[in-house]
Amino acid sequence: MSYPPADDRLRHLLAQRINCHVDTWKLAFFIAGAIVDDSDVQDEIERIGAAHARGQHCGDRHCPACFKAVTGA
Template sequence: MTYPPADDRLRHLLAQEINTSVDTWKLAMAIADGIVKDPAIRAELDRIARAHNHGQPCGDQNCPHCFDAALEAEQ
């Protein structure tokens, strides 16, 4: 079995990051589960993915993909 599992990858990746700031893995998974199930967050992830898939900037000032693309365009 590979980690994170392909069928629950986003939740596990979020929990890994959250786990550095909370006391238990169970709490990290609970927080990650709430994030993954939030419709507003899912909609934002979809919006960013659509923009990137069309080669457009997503508008997120912290997006490393868009930052790298802007640097390449300047060269």
């Protein structure tokens, strides 16, 4: 079985990053779960993905994909 699991990939990816900054994996996984379950976060991920799929800038100034498209870096 591959890791992170395909059916819970976003939560695990977030938890891995959060885990660098908190004491326990359990806490990291709890925080990641709260982020993944947040409807505003889900809406924003959807909005950014949809903009990119149309070949448009998503408008997020921290977006690495749009930065790359502008600078060619």
